[in-house]
Amino acid sequence: MRIATFNVNSIKARLPALLQWLEETRPDVACLQELKCLDADFPAAALEAAGYGAIWQGQKSWNGVAILARDTAPVEVRRGLPGDAEDTQSRYLEAAVDGVLVACLYLPNGNPAPGPKFDYKLGWMTRLARHVAPLLAQPAPVVLAGDWNVIPTEADVYKPASWVGDALFRPEPRAAFAALVEAGWTDALRHLHPDATIYTFWDYMRQRWQRDAGLRIDHLLLNPAAARRLQAAGVDREVRGRERPSDHAPTWVELSAAAAESRSR
């Protein structure tokens, strides 16, 4: 079972690229971020024609998340991150697909730091940690997939020195991310590729793609039940090199089926 996350940077601008990628890689689940569209404008029919059921949480101009499932309908479990009744930004969805609980998240950028946007980011991470704590010990696999807007370590950025002080690289968000890993969530890509240079985002500016000056900020965190099934993980880098690309590349994990796991025990 392949579960992917892809910040599309406008689902309307990116629909051809999205459909091409779905056709090529056929993920079982795809978590999308930065839809940048109203609920009414979500291209559900085009995705259905491509073989994907979907749930989505849009909003005008910014943010927006969706969960796609191949040949089935994702069963919505939660809409919005709990803990702040004032939060109206569309950044969090949860769905069950084939016995796996998938959370699709779009963590706030947080720049400039310090400031109210950075405070919102840290508060969001606190709320996330509180919400996912009981999911860690679930017997069912749980995958927290999305654009985390956190560079976990110096190995995850082309030039750490130039990102010091940035909201993606400041100690507080990194500590919040590290605390989840310390608690038992597995950072799937880093776990399987401990020494590799892995990027999932390349800024449009300054020829960052051409220079491979990237960041690893799109992550899939697995609870122990999911980590036990982890077979492979990667980044579909070629998608970033195409015409009119998103600034993020799709990032994915492959989990073995439940039956295969029970046989192997």
Add this chain to the structure above:
DNA sequence: ATGGCTCTGTTCCAGAGA
């Protein structure tokens, strides 16, 4: 330190992103 690039919408610039 600045600006570079790409997206959206009460658009022909400004705000946000990372």
